[in-house]
Amino acid sequence: MLSRQDKDILTYFSRHDFAVTERPFKGPAAELGMTEKALVEALRSLKKRGYIRNLRGVLNQRNAGYKANALVAWNVKNWKGGVEKIIQGTLVADDRVSHCYRRRPARGFNYNLYAMMHAGTKKEIGELAAEVSKRLKAKHTILFTKRELKKEKLKLL
């Protein structure tokens, strides 16, 4: 269960980036009315309990040289027979894939497996998607990113 304080902490860090200074928890602790030590302990507990995934750096994709980005969707018909193993061995293991989800398909868009791919060229993404399709014995469609309109943290609570 989350305490009132846990919720305040999650709200705070969902709205603020993390500082690059010697003691980056000092400011947030003061704003939350806690000691630095108590905040660190509370955050560790939230991480241990699985509410916080990670504290990490996020790169600017375009500046990092990833000229081509795409959402790739597959229509996997049969989920038995080692499909998940193939997903693990291809999409999950590949560093060019950042997100991979199974989703409930919609009428008019009958795809149920999704991955976000990042590479230097569109061709590379096309080849990677085709390779995965071959292994999954599934059809795919590639939706190349044309423009990022919004990319924000979700503000919790």
Place this chain on the structure above:
Amino acid sequence: MKEILLRVQEGIPINTRPYKALAVKMGLTEKEVIDRLKRLKKNGLLKKIDMSFDTRKLGLSSTLVGCEIPKKSIAKAAKIIFRNDKISHNYLRDHELNMWFTLTCGSPGELKKELAKLKKELGVGRMVSLPTEKMYKLKMRLNAIPTR
């Protein structure tokens, strides 16, 4: 610089001097790590350092939404989406369904209501909602910087 970019994407320890802990692992001083990270932020390679949360564990429901927006309405739709606090990401993609965003709400019921509201606001004909069933990977680790 490349090593620090990889390490910082892997994660920063949660303790009172996190960059010192990172520095020890890399055989650098705390100041060197801080200076490098500041430089990487300044030149735009490193966007930010922040916390990521498990939205499912937090009891939230999320879905990926694709919609067909006429070219002349894109700017208006983008503005509506930008102002919506429940939407974190929005992209234009090369497809008939040209606008794609992620919507997160407190419950499946709230999600359904929000989708209906958005469909009206955006004035779209075709809209598909693809709720998350299982997460296989969520790791924004961009590895080897590709050669061009």
